[in-house]
Amino acid sequence: MGKHCQWRERLQKKGYRLTIPREVIIEVLRNSTSHLSAEDIYMELHKKYPAIGLTTIYRTLELLVQMKIIVKFDFGDRRSRYELSEKYGMKKHHHHLICSQCTKIIDYTDFINEELELIEKTEKRLMKKYNFSITSHVISFTGICLECKKDQT
């Protein structure tokens, strides 16, 4: 229950079928807390569904991105990573802290109010000034995480 089920209707309304691969790929994304790559998903599924091929994973992810059911990220490790979008998953909108040493990624959602207000204000200003319809934003901070700091003697 809740909106996290509506992706099915959304697909069907556009004439797409509900298939096992689509079901299971979304399920994997829902049950994961991290940012999965196509291959991560493939390996996770392969245990229970050895028939599902990597090509299908890629195709499905592409479709889901296009339908805005999931979001595609590029964290600089040369492979795309995916998250359920806020609307269809349980995760709240968040920003990222990326460790440039170990590539670990911390999601943070505990914005202060000013932060949200300012982003909104900035988006409005930019839309007007550049005649640009903003649909989403990505904010990430890069640096060195605690563990990596310790490691470097």
Add this chain to the structure above:
Amino acid sequence: MGKHCQWRERLQKKGYRLTIPREVIIEVLRNSTSHLSAEDIYMELHKKYPAIGLTTIYRTLELLVQMKIIVKFDFGDRRSRYELSEKYGMKKHHHHLICSQCTKIIDYTDFINEELELIEKTEKRLMKKYNFSITSHVISFTGICLECKKDQT
């Protein structure tokens, strides 16, 4: 004059040599207003310096990134793109507007004061809370640019 020349000393201090490819690659980046890929740079150089190979471009870019003389970006078109970093180029720190239709990228530098203050404040808060040394941030807004909006009837 100005700090934009100090990259030479920076390289030499670390024992790296000043070579033609390094000189020219930085020159190309300096003279460009857009975000160049390795191949963009290669093609630009190839006219005047046909002897410089693509491999060298990649190697040099990697070195320059590591020395923080340039910055590597991932805009989602599956190739890395590079900019002189604020310290060594003339470009001011900026954020990005990315058109998801035509992949055009607008740099904007006209922050409002609140924007800069809030980023600083947020960085401080995150560093403390997550024990994370933040060295840089990337902020980009994705959407549809004016031209693309017109095109879609």
Add this chain to the structure above:
DNA sequence: ATTGGCAGTGACAATCATTCTCAATTCTTT
């Protein structure tokens, strides 16, 4: 000025995520 060592280089091969192709399978609708 030679020599030895090592940074720097370019051609080419290898890698690896992603996309393409195509024949086979499954749904949906008659």
Add this chain to the structure above:
DNA sequence: AAAGAATTGAGAATGATTGTCACTGCCAAT
């Protein structure tokens, strides 16, 4: 059941990036 469309998987192809290796040029010590 049959037609037509959507979906699929295997394997080939693609394309950006990285690795290899023999070669070149620079510099310091002789």
